Amino acid sequence: MWMRTSTQRRTTMEIATRKTEDALVVKVSGAVDTEAAEILRNELGKILKLRPSRVVMDLSLVPTMGSSGIGKILIFYKSLDSSNVSFEIRGIHENLYHIFRAVKLDKLFPITMR
Secondary structure (H helix, E strand, C coil): CCEEEECCCCCCCEEEEEECCCCEEEEEECCECHHHHHHHHHHHHHHHHCCCCEEEEEEEECCCECHHHHHHHHHHHHHHHHCCCEEEEEEECHHHHHHHHHCCHHHCCCEEEC
């Protein structure tokens, strides 16, 4: 079952989480602009408190993401990594995939396109 967090501000980004047998799946929907990135940071902080053993972030419904959103994901990854929690991104759009590769995030964790 997905647990949704809808944003209360002007942004249309949504975050839903679902526990599977082996991972906590975080599904982000909508554009991640500067305002949405702050909401994303808050929600990812809540996920850290759950102490998952593995996190899969589904970005298949994220058409665009600014540098602040990418930064929030990197900070989230570093927090997970320091606790030996595995992390990966799935379903990323091709345009975002190339940006993530350009900043070498694919060297830190697995990233697969949709």
